[in-house]
Amino acid sequence: VPLHLPWIDAIGELKRQRGAVIMAHSYQSPEIFHGVADVTGDSLALAQAAADCDSELIVLCGVHFMAESAKILAPGKTVLIPDPDAGCSLAASITADDVRALRAQHPGIPVVSYVNTSAAVKAESDACCTSANAAQVVEAIAAEFGTGKVIFLPDRYLGAWVAQQTGVELVLWNGQCEVHEKFTAIEARHTRERFDAKIVAHPECPPDVLAEADFVGSTSAMGRWLAQEKPARVAMITECSMADNLRNQFPQVEFIKPCNLCPHMKRITLPNIHACLRELRHEVTVPDDIARRARTALQRMLAVGR
Ligand code: 13P
Ligand code: SF4
CATH class of the missing domain: 3.40.50.10800 (NadA-like)
Known part of the structure; x- marks a missing residue:
């Protein structure tokens, strides 16, 4: 320091x-x-x-x-x-043209896009979500459109997890987070058995990793879980700075690896x-027409809340 x-x-x-x-x-x-x-x-x-x-x-x-x-x-x-x-491997995995093609393949089916997308992709979406409210947004949009099916993009692992939580049928895209896709179930199991640690995993991890976890949740939900459960030892199966930043808040908890670094962050x-x-560099700008349509999708997400 x-x-x-x-x-x-x-x-x-x-x-x-x-x-x-x-x-x-x-x-x-x-x-x-x-x-x-x-x-x-x-x-x-x-x-x-x-x-x-x-x-x-x-x-x-x-x-x-x-x-x-x-x-x-x-x-x-x-x-x-x-x-x-x-950047972000998820945001880089899909373009606005891809979203238009998905809509053409699935007429009348609403699109929920993870915030880990470009503004142009958000502009083609009915609503955005984050990992903290993905299930709630999918349920709200399915109800609003009166459909049991939603196009969910671009993270296929988060999508599979949301489908499990909600029972809504999801059309998925083949995107992954390059940080969370690297974790393995063997590594998670080994950490639990070898260190007697609780396993907390982000839903961007592959399904077999999530199956090994004591708790699956978004960045904010992980912090709330730690405050509630106060485990002696925990492995945060996510980006390494999560544990680094939570250490001050939870001095009684021992944080164990594995974790992975996000090169973009x-x-x-x-x-x-x-x-x-x-x-005063580097200014971020978004063309007006894209911003206006993307704002509607983001505001729908904010209206759902956590
Ligand atoms: P959040 O949990 O903040 O949505 O973030 C996940 C992530 O990978 C951000 O890039
Ligand atoms: Fe994108 Fe990095 Fe977040 Fe993964 S950890 S979703 S690569 S920003």
Whole structure:
């Protein structure tokens, strides 16, 4: 931490001068999450914070689709991302043309897209969801459209899990998170048996990994589960910074590996946050027509809540 202090102080000073708000996803490194962020949370919490934000300038420490969502929900604000190349394998797996083709194949079936998609894909969707409210959004949209079938994209593992929770028939896309798809059931079982640890897994993991878990839940649900269950030892089968950032909050819990790093989230650093505030770069923009249609899908998600 001492190495980071000069950057943290300098960012704090620039942030005050600019009147900026720094929002950081739970997968950001602890020096960002604890050191410089004003708002922290999962992708749903960040979208809600952007929609309610008072500041004219938002610095989004997360990946590009999160900054786009912030811009869509706060169209009058300036949204900056410290590294515009912070992508996501899920967002990269599907285009707006793919969504139009799916609709043509399944006429009349509504589309729910995970927020881990581009603004152009959101614009083609009836509603968005995050892992925190995917089941609730799918049920709400199925009821609204009076159908037992929904097109759910792009994460096939999250989709399979949501289908199990809801009983709604889902048409899935072949997208995966490159971080969560790497976990294996053997590794999870070994961790439980060898370390007597509870296994908590994100629903972006493959189904055989989820079958080994004591709890499956989104980024925010994992924190609530820990507060309730207070396990002696736990393995968070998700991005490594989750455990790093929760350690302070749960000093009595021992966090065990495995975990995987998201190379996209890790593109955001204290130096590039500083440069972002100093030079007011890199501004995120979304064409008006796409933003308007994507906003409707995002607002439907916010109306469902958690
Ligand atoms: P949330 O749990 O915040 O939706 O995030 C999952 C994820 O992989 C974000 O990229
Ligand atoms: Fe995308 Fe996976 Fe990284 Fe999240 S963890 S940003 S889903 S690649």
